[in-house]
Amino acid sequence: MVVVATSEAAPKREKTKAKQRYLKRKKERKKNRPKAVVSGAADDASESEDDAANEPETRPPDVKTTEKPPKKRRKVVGEEDEDVEMGEVAQVQNEQMETEALPSLPSFPLPSHPDAPSKSALALQGLDQALVGAELVDAAQLLPIPPDGEDDGGTGLSERMRKRLVDLGIVELFAVQTNLLPFLLPQDSRERALYRPYNPPRDVCVSAPTGSGKTLAYVLPILLSARVVTRLRALVVLPTRDLVAQVRETFEAVGKGRGLKIGTATGQHSFSHEQTQLIADKMAPLAGGSSRVDILICTPGRLIDHLTGTPNFSLQHLRFLVIDEADRLLAQSFQDWLAQVLAATRPPATSAATPSGFPNQHDAVAPSFRSLLPYRPTTDMLHRKQPSCQKLLFSATLTRDPGKLAALDLRDPKYFVVQGAKVSDGVLDVAMDKFSMPATLTVSAIVANLRYKPLTFVQERMVVCEPSLKPLVFFHIVLEHGVTNALVFTKSAESTERLVRLFEFFNMGVVARAYSSDLTAGERKTILEKFKAQEIQILICSDLISRGIDIHHVAHVVSYDVPVDMRKYVHRVGRTARAGRPGEAWTLVEEQEARYFKSMMKEADHLPRLKRLRVGDKELAGSKERYEDALQRLKESYTK
Numbered sequence: 001m002v003v004v005a006t007s008e009a010a011p012k013r014e015k016t017k018a019k020q021r022y023l024k025r026k027k028e029r030k031k032n033r034p035k036a037v038v039s040g041a042a043d044d045a046s047e048s049e050d051d052a053a054n055e056p057e058t059r060p061p062d063v064k065t066t067e068k069p070p071k072k073r074r075k076v077v078g079e080e081d082e083d084v085e086m087g088e089v090a091q092v093q094n095e096q097m098e099t100e101a102l103p104s105l106p107s108f109p110l111p112s113h114p115d116a117p118s119k120s121a122l123a124l125q126g127l128d129q130a131l132v133g134a135e136l137v138d139a140a141q142l143l144p145i146p147p148d149g150e151d152d153g154g155t156g157l158s159e160r161m162r163k164r165l166v167d168l169g170i171v172e173l174f175a176v177q178t179n180l181l182p183f184l185l186p187q188d189s190r191e192r193a194l195y196r197p198y199n200p201p202r203d204v205c206v207s208a209p210t211g212s213g214k215t216l217a218y219v220l221p222i223l224l225s226a227r228v229v230t231r232l233r234a235l236v237v238l239p240t241r242d243l244v245a246q247v248r249e250t251f252e253a254v255g256k257g258r259g260l261k262i263g264t265a266t267g268q269h270s271f272s273h274e275q276t277q278l279i280a281d282k283m284a285p286l287a288g289g290s291s292r293v294d295i296l297i298c299t300p301g302r303l304i305d306h307l308t309g310t311p312n313f314s315l316q317h318l319r320f321l322v323i324d325e326a327d328r329l330l331a332q333s334f335q336d337w338l339a340q341v342l343a344a345t346r347p348p349a350t351s352a353a354t355p356s357g358f359p360n361q362h363d364a365v366a367p368s369f370r371s372l373l374p375y376r377p378t379t380d381m382l383h384r385k386q387p388s389c390q391k392l393l394f395s396a397t398l399t400r401d402p403g404k405l406a407a408l409d410l411r412d413p414k415y416f417v418v419q420g421a422k423v424s425d426g427v428l429d430v431a432m433d434k435f436s437m438p439a440t441l442t443v444s445a446i447v448a449n450l451r452y453k454p455l456t457f458v459q460e461r462m463v464v465c466e467p468s469l470k471p472l473v474f475f476h477i478v479l480e481h482g483v484t485n486a487l488v489f490t491k492s493a494e495s496t497e498r499l500v501r502l503f504e505f506f507n508m509g510v511v512a513r514a515y516s517s518d519l520t521a522g523e524r525k526t527i528l529e530k531f532k533a534q535e536i537q538i539l540i541c542s543d544l545i546s547r548g549i550d551i552h553h554v555a556h557v558v559s560y561d562v563p564v565d566m567r568k569y570v571h572r573v574g575r576t577a578r579a580g581r582p583g584e585a586w587t588l589v590e591e592q593e594a595r596y597f598k599s600m601m602k603e604a605d606h607l608p609r610l611k612r613l614r615v616g617d618k619e620l621a622g623s624k625e626r627y628e629d630a631l632q633r634l635k636e637s638y639t640k
């Protein structure tokens, strides 16, 4: 379309050509604009182009406009208008062609992400292969102890030992014992030998619920292993002194009359006293070490003290290294205790580190250490031999942390996972920290030689309450729900002390005492004995005794302060409903903690097992006045 200059524009001669061109184009654009608005097609086209730009999959990436914009021609005077017109027409044509030329290609599939892996699939990733292939054991499986005159039923228990167990009231083996004994006490006597330098034993990891009898599962094989002369053959490491004392009692009771010497090292006695108890000869350096005990039960800190500071204290003869409450101990990096202990069970890499001194007899040195001796008394010394130490790890909340397991340098480990009360996913539960809980065993049925008992669950309840009323809610459940023979867990020694005082001022006629790290070892022992004798009905404590402690008559566990994690919850609750006895667990949850606590339980698939008990104003009204009075007296006792 030719555009003619307007008559008004002509006289204004001062306008430059460029200006004229600009105005002309402007007019052109104005003229064209209404056309574009009227023509819906143009709009549609531009829309569809926009859409196409936004959706690359509908527009093939290699579609290019074949038409090039017209070449810029040299401008000749008088030709500018035509030039502009041609350019613009060409552009419109191009646009039309472009929209017409777009082929209707099949659309590519939309980019999509693969489904996120499930939590369980993630939990199994990077897991120790030995754990993946763990042997799953039904917690309800029991094996009656074979009577005198019959064979051992594959248990490896001698007649004498069976008699001893029956005398102690143990007439059947629990699931963890039934499965572990044949593995640790094989029928082939060569595999039971103290030294197995050419065929060292496999290490063992056991995950079994609290109170399921793990202690006896390692005490029996240790007591039944061969012994000729006294050497340190078994080392049991536990996290606390109280547990050391408890495990010692089990060793002494079951091993009575066997002549095995048992020692403990916890720091409760002076270092030199312990040295005298443990070492026969401190003076002359002996390459084979010297020991007064066959079995040593200890805490890791004191063990390291003896490894570094007691002459002739040696772990070269160890046949069993037991790490009980393994997850807790592996979390302790104290002096890198584990690395030091493992190193002491192996011969040093160079003879420079050989134990100093000559052995009085060459067989006083463990086979794996003999190659380091400066002389070679027999040809048997030519072969490289392996240490015979078998590591046994136990916990109700076994670690699955590959890093921690690697630090143990396990030898072809065999895992046993004892499944607890709920329908379990076995290894997956261990992998996902869904720990098995104790069950209460009731009705029994006999299947072949094994007895299976149907499981009912330990009662678990939670009470959500106002923080200021928490002590009163606690007193209410003591009064109304008969909570005695109870362990009550608080978050600290200080809150233990405060709660005990308030409890006394509330005056319910129930004896409650504090049990915390603030007390001396002697005071703790006395209090524990009184509680066991039921002279004390409620023991209010910190988490000091939440692990491992075994007191038969504990019928209730109260988490007065919510546990910080699921492991703590499992171990606290595990102080009751042990060895098939019934038990009840209570958790007092402050309103602001309820969300966190419930999500913790949900994560561990445990929420459905918790029953909520409502204790409202109506229930508490009767005791409020007495409570106010007790609070007042508590306040006064602190201000005195």
Ligand SMILES: Nc1ncnc2c1ncn2[C@@H]1O[C@H](COP(=O)(O)OP(=O)(O)OP(=O)(O)O)[C@@H](O)[C@H]1O
Pocket: 169, 170, 171, 172, 173, 174, 177, 208, 209, 210, 211, 212, 213, 214, 215, 216, 395, 396, 547, 548, 549, 550, 552, 574, 578, 579
């Ligand atoms: N076969 C058995 N028959 C009867 N009682 C048993 C048997 N085995 C163990 N017990 C008793 O069961 C109780 C719990 O055992 P133990 O302390 O070994 O549990 P645990 O599995 O180590 O628990 P935790 O994980 O809490 O330490 C103890 O009183 C123990 O004497």
